[in-house]
Amino acid sequence: MKTVIIGGGIIGGAVAWRLAREGAEVTILERGQCGAEASWAAAGMIAPQAEAQGPGPFFDLCLKGRERFDAIAPGLRRDSGIDFEHGAGGILYVAFNAEEQAELQERADWQRRSGGTVVELSGKQAQELEPEVAPEVIYALHMPRDRSVDNREVTRAYIAAAKAHGAQVREQTRVEAIVADGGRAVAVKLATGERLAADVFVNAAGAWAGQIAGLEEDRVTTYPVRGQMLCFEVNRDGARPNIFSLHGYLVARRDGRLLAGSTMEEAGYDKRLTLAGIERISRGALKMMPHLGAIPFREAWAGLRPATADFLPVLGRSPSLPNVIYATGHFRSGILLSAITGEIIADLVYDRAPAIDLTAFAAERFAARTAIRALGLVRDILFRSRIDAVAQTLGVRVAYASNLEQARARCFEETPAMVFADLSDPNFPPAATVGELKRVCRDARLVGFASHIDLKALKAARDAGFDLTLSRSEFTARIPEFLR
Ligand SMILES: Cc1cc2nc3c(=O)[nH]c(=O)nc-3n(C[C@H](O)[C@H](O)[C@H](O)COP(=O)(O)OP(=O)(O)OC[C@H]3O[C@@H](n4cnc5c(N)ncnc54)[C@H](O)[C@@H]3O)c2cc1C
Numbered sequence: 001m002k003t004v005i006i007g008g009g010i011i012g013g014a015v016a017w018r019l020a021r022e023g024a025e026v027t028i029l030e031r032g033q034c035g036a037e038a039s040w041a042a043a044g045m046i047a048p049q050a051e052a053q054g055p056g057p058f059f060d061l062c063l064k065g066r067e068r069f070d071a072i073a074p075g076l077r078r079d080s081g082i083d084f085e086h087g088a089g090g091i092l093y094v095a096f097n098a099e100e101q102a103e104l105q106e107r108a109d110w111q112r113r114s115g116g117t118v119v120e121l122s123g124k125q126a127q128e129l130e131p132e133v134a135p136e137v138i139y140a141l142h143m144p145r146d147r148s149v150d151n152r153e154v155t156r157a158y159i160a161a162a163k164a165h166g167a168q169v170r171e172q173t174r175v176e177a178i179v180a181d182g183g184r185a186v187a188v189k190l191a192t193g194e195r196l197a198a199d200v201f202v203n204a205a206g207a208w209a210g211q212i213a214g215l216e217e218d219r220v221t222t223y224p225v226r227g228q229m230l231c232f233e234v235n236r237d238g239a240r241p242n243i244f245s246l247h248g249y250l251v252a253r254r255d256g257r258l259l260a261g262s263t264m265e266e267a268g269y270d271k272r273l274t275l276a277g278i279e280r281i282s283r284g285a286l287k288m289m290p291h292l293g294a295i296p297f298r299e300a301w302a303g304l305r306p307a308t309a310d311f312l313p314v315l316g317r318s319p320s321l322p323n324v325i326y327a328t329g330h331f332r333s334g335i336l337l338s339a340i341t342g343e344i345i346a347d348l349v350y351d352r353a354p355a356i357d358l359t360a361f362a363a364e365r366f367a368a369r370t371a372i373r374a375l376g377l378v379r380d381i382l383f384r385s386r387i388d389a390v391a392q393t394l395g396v397r398v399a400y401a402s403n404l405e406q407a408r409a410r411c412f413e414e415t416p417a418m419v420f421a422d423l424s425d426p427n428f429p430p431a432a433t434v435g436e437l438k439r440v441c442r443d444a445r446l447v448g449f450a451s452h453i454d455l456k457a458l459k460a461a462r463d464a465g466f467d468l469t470l471s472r473s474e475f476t477a478r479i480p481e482f483l484r
Contacts, residue, residue, distance in 0.1 A: 001019075001024045001025065001199050001200060001349060001350070002024075002025045002197075002198040002199045002200070003019055003024050003025065003026050003027070003198055003199065003200045003201070003202060003349060004027050004029060004188055004196060004198040004200075004201050004202070005026065005027070005028045005029065005201075005202045005204055006029055006175045006188065006201065006202065006203050006204060006205045006209075006212060007028075007029075007030065007031075007203070007204035007205040007206055007208075007209070007328075008028045008029075008030030008033075008034030008035065008159065008169060008171065009034075009035060009037055009038060009039040009155065009204065009206050009334070010035065010039035010151065010154065010155040010158060010334055010335060010338045011039075011204040011206070011327050011328065011330060011334055011338060011341055012028050012030070012034075012202070012204035012205075012327075013028070013034065013035065013039075013155055013158030013159040013162060013338075014158045014338040014339060014341055014342035015202055015204060015327055015341065015342050015345045015346070016028050016158070016159070016162035016167045017076070017079070017158045017159075017161045017162040017165065017167075017342060018342035018343060018345070018346040019162075019167075019342075019345075019346050019349060020162045020165035020166055020167040021079075021165050022346060022350070024349065025166075026162065026166070026167040026168065027167070027168040027169075027170065027196070027198070028159070028162070028167060028168070028169045028170065029170050029173045029174075029175050029188065029190070029196070030169065030170065030171045030172075030173060031172075031173065031174040031175070031205075031208075032171065032172065033171055033172075034155070034156075034159050034169060034171060035152065035155035035156055035159065037206055037207075037303060037304065038206055038207065038303045038304055038305055038306060038334060039151060039152070039155040039206075039334065039335070040151070040152050040155070040303065041227065041229060041271075041301055041302060041303020041304075042151040042227075042303065042334070042335050043148070043151070043229065043249065043251045043259050043261050043262065044085075044148045044149045044150055044151035044154070044251060044259075044335055045091070045146065045147075045148045045242065045249070045251060045335070045336065046065075046066050046069050046070075046146065046147050046148060046149060046335065046336045047066075047091050047143070047146035047147070047148070047242075047244070047336065048062030048063050048065065048066050048116070048146065048333075048336060049063075049091070049111055049116045049117075049118060049143040049145070049146050050091045050093055050143060050146050050244045050249075051332055051333055051336070052111075052389070053382075053385050053386035053388075053389040054110065054386065054389030054390055054393070055110045055111075055113070055114040055389075055393065056360075056389055056392050056393040057357070057359075057360035057361075057392065058312055058360065058389065058392065059111075059114055059116075059389075060114070060115075060356075061313075061337065061340065061356060061361070062333060062336060062337065063114075063115055063116065064340055064355075064356060065333070065336050065337040065338075065339065065340040065341075066145065066146070066147075066336060068339040068340040068343060069336065069338065069339040069340070070086075071339070072339045072342075073086050076154075076157050076158065076161055077157070079157075079160075079161035079164050079165070080156070080157035080158070080160040080161040080164065081160070082153055082156055082157040082160060083153070084149050084150050084153035084154040084156075084157050085148075085149055085150040085153065085253065085254050086147065086149055087147045087148045087149065087242075087252075087254075088147055089147070089240045089241045089242065089252075090142055090143055090144040090145065090146055090147065090241045090242075091142075091143045091146040091147075091241055091242050091243075091244050092121075092126060092129060092130055092133065092140050092141075092142055092143075092241040092242070092243050092244065093107075093140060093141040093142075093143065093244040093245065094126055094133060094134075094137040094139075094140040094243060094244070094245045094288065095137065095138060095139040095140065095245070095246075096134075096136050096137060096138065096245070096247075096287065097138065098138075099452075099473055100139075100245075100246055101138060101139040102473065103246070103473070103476075104139060104140075104141050105120070105139075107141065108120055108141055116143070117143065117144060117145050118141050118142070118143055119141070119142040119143075119144065120139070120140075120141060121139070121140045121141070121142055122138075122139065123135075123137045123138040123139060123140070125140070126139075126140035126142075129142065129241060130240055130241055130243065132289050132291060133243060133288065133289060134287060134288055134289060134290050136287075142241065146242075148242055148251050148252075149335065150253060150254075151335045154335065154338070158338065158342075173190055173191075174190065174191040175188045175189070175190060175191075175205070175212060176188075176189050176190065176191050176212075176213060177189040177212065177213035177214045178201060178212060178213070178214035178215055178321065178324055179195060179214065180214060180321055183321070184321060184322070184323050185201050185214070185318075185321045185323050185324045188201060199323065200323050200324075200325065200349050201323065201324045201325070202324075202325050202326075202327055202345060202349075203215070203318075203324060203325070203326050203327065203328060204327045204328060205328065206222070206304070206306040206328060206334075207222055207223065207224035207269070207304045207305070207306040207307070208222070208306075209222045209306065209314075209326065209328035209329070210222040210223070214321075215318055215320065215321065215324065217319070217320035217367070218318050218319055218320050218363050218366060218367060219366040219367050220308070220314055220318075220326060220328075220363050220366050221308065221309065221366070222306050222307065222308055222314075222328055222329055223266070223307050223308075224267075224268065224269055224304035224305065224306070224307070225264055225265065225266060225304065225305040225307045225331065225381055226263065226264075226265040226266075226267045226270065226271065226302055226303070226304055226305075227261060227262040227263055227264060227265075227302060227303055227304075227305055228261075228262060228263045228265075228273050228274070228277040228278065228281060228300065228301070228302040229259055229260065229261045229262055229281070229300060229301055229302065229303075230259070230260045230261075230278065230281050230282065230285070230297070230300045231257050231258070231259050231260070231297075231298045231299045231300065231301075232257070232258045232260065232292060232295050232296065232297055232298055233256055233257065233258070233295060233296045233298050234252070234256060234257075234258045234292075234295050235256055240252065243288050243289065245284065245287070245288055247283070247284035247287050247288065248260060248261060248262065248280075248281055248284030248285060248288070249261055249262070250285060250288055250289060257298065258292075258295075260281050260282070260284070260285040260292075261281060262281065263277040263280060263281065263302075264305075264380075264381040264382055265277070265381075266379075266381070266402065269304060271301075271302045271303065271304060272302065273300050273301070273302055277302075278300065305330075305331050305332055305334075306328055306329055306330055306331060306334070307329065307331045307381075308328075308329035308331070308366075309366070309399075310365070310388050310391075310392065310397070311331050311381075311384070311385040311388050312329065312331075312360060312361055312388075312392070313327075313328065313329040313330045313331070313333075313337065313341070313361050314326040314327075314328050314329045314361060314362075314363050314366075315327060315341065315344050315345070315358055315361040315362075316348065316358050316361060316362040316363050316364075317348065317363065318363055319363055319364050319367055325345055325348050325349065326363050327341050327344075327345050331385075332385075340356070343355075344356060344358065360392060372396075372397045372398060372399045372414045372416050373391070373396035373397060373398060373416065373417060373418065373483055374391075374396075374398045374399075374416050374417065374418040374419065374420060374482065374483060375398070375399050375400070375401060375407065375410050375411060375414070375416040375418070375419045375420075375441075375444070376398055376399070376400045376401070376419075376420055376421075376422075377400075377401055377404075377407055377419065377420065377421035377422060377425075377427075377428045377433065378400055378420070378421075378422045378425075379402050379422070379425055379427060380422065380425075383422075384400055386476070386479075387479055387483075390479045390480050390483060391483055394480065394483050394484060396483050396484075398483070399414055399416070402427065403427050404427070404428070404432060404433060404436045407419070407433075407436065407437065408436055408437075408439075408440050411437065411440040411441040411444070412440055415441060415444075416441060416444055417443075417444060417445065418444055418445045418446075418447065418482060419437055419441065419444045419445070419446050419447070420446075420447040420448070420449065420475070420482070421433055421446070421447070421448045421449075421461075421466075422449065422450070422472075423448045423449060423450040423454070423457040423458065423460075423461050423469070424450045424451055424454050424457060424472075429460075430448065430457065430460040430461040430463070430464040430466065431460070431463075431464040433446075433448075433464070434446065434461075434464040434465045434466065438465070445467050445468070446465070446466045446467045446468075447466065447467065447468045447469075447470070447475070447482065448461040448466040448468070448469045448470075449469070449470055449471065449472050449474070449475035450469075450471070450472060451471065451472050452471035452472070452473065452474075458470075458471075
């Protein structure tokens with residue numbers, strides 16, 4: 001089976017290794033250098049429990065992804081000859097106040113019900129497990145099966161292992177378009193004008209996957225979500241847990257590097273660092289481990305997570321050209337999902353039924369859009385993905401806007417039954433928000449939320465005519481009720 005893979009990141013590499021091992025004739029086409037984009041910038045956590053925002057098909061995929069990664073790790077090491085630090089210290093998810101504790105307790109509850117392994121710890125027990133963690137920690141979850149790897153080395157390993165099984169890799173080779181004939185893809189057209197024929201094509205172009213011409217009918221769009229990272233030099237034993245919190249995370253590498261992450265920003269394809277991003281990550285890192293203030297800074301970088309409108313990956317055939325297969329949109333979890341993506345795509349290439357139900361990840365969901373239930377005026381991308389996890393289990397769609405101009409346009413296009421707004425965000429001043437929305441979607445219910453201490457914003461929203469105002473944690477708890 002002659003297969004062309006567009007994109008030489010961790011996903012393209014994992015698919016290539018899997019297919020080449022099964023005897024396929026594989027060529028990876030990489031625009032720049034393999035493994036130099038999101039897969040290079042990541043923190044490398046194989047951490048479904050720390051990452052997932054709620055139960056449902058995505059959490060199930062992530063748990064399975066961790067299991068499959070653990071299963072393939074020895075073979076990948078053998079085939080590539082590369083050691084990628086498959087750490088075993090687990091993740092310690094810490095809380096600093098009662099609100100954060102309540103959020104983590106809720107996480108522990110649904111994760112236990114959905115097959116996750118999680119141990120609840122008092123602040124003192126958390127400090128015993130990791131003595132460097134801040135004394136202000138009052139509660140924590142230990143997720144012993146979550147782990148981390150050196151993502152740059154894993155990506156290199158997938159590509160090297162694929163090559164060892166005969167895969168060809170062409171770098172500095174940009175694919176412009178898929179060329180179709182009679183309802184099937186027949187070739188890719190390169191930026192040089194050259195055409196390359198194959199039986200199957202895999203679109204693993206990360207945040208750029210939606211830009212490959214010839215697939216417009218599918219309406220699959222991908223966009224970049226920038227994540228900045230800081231790196232320090234410490235002498236910390238890699239077998240200890242990585243630290244996660246609602247303020248960021250810390251991941252240790254065996255050679256003494258300590259990675260602190262990250263931001264979630266819509267900044268287009270711009271990989272530059274910002275002072276605000278650096279400040280936010282530093283503040284989170286110091287909150288989790290105060291002694292970091294005295295350790296040497298080493299370097300910083302940023303990368304572009306590949307996101308889709310609903311923050312779920314796209315794993316499946318193109319509805320318009322069935323011999324094109326999507327393997328993209330892995331957003332915050334591409335390292336974790338690399339092994340299982342390789343297996344799923346190989347199953348599809350060889351017409352086998354994948355072990356996982358792919359309905360939630362099918363490309364068809366973009367073409368056949370359901371009417372939206374709600375419009376969220378929310379810029380916090382992590383919070384958006386949390387809302388989407390609930391929307392996904394309920395089978396409804398939520399759209400988002402980052403400013404009032406976008407909100408107006410969305411209301412015209414999609415007439416939501418409800419609009420909810422993050423009132424702590426200066427982009428959504430209560431009076432202007434009500435004024436704008438009442439003009440374009442008169443019948444929508446307006447719900448505003450803000451931190452429970454932000455009484456000023458909540459009062460202003462009530463005065464401006466919001467139908468309901470409540471604290472952020474109350475809103476979070478009632479999301480299923482609002483979306484139903
Ligand atoms: C700061 C940060 C932290 C993260 N932490 C984690 C983590 O801890 N755990 C986790 O699981 N995930 C994490 N992620 C997410 C993870 O990095 C991504 O989900 C994953 O790397 C996506 O892999 P990919 O191969 O799809 O994309 P990429 O690595 O971006 O690869 C896509 C490749 O396609 C190439 N390409 C694009 N267009 C074309 C074209 N037209 N022709 C040819 N080639 C093309 C690009 O050059 C690129 O090399 C993090 C991401 C960031 C930015």
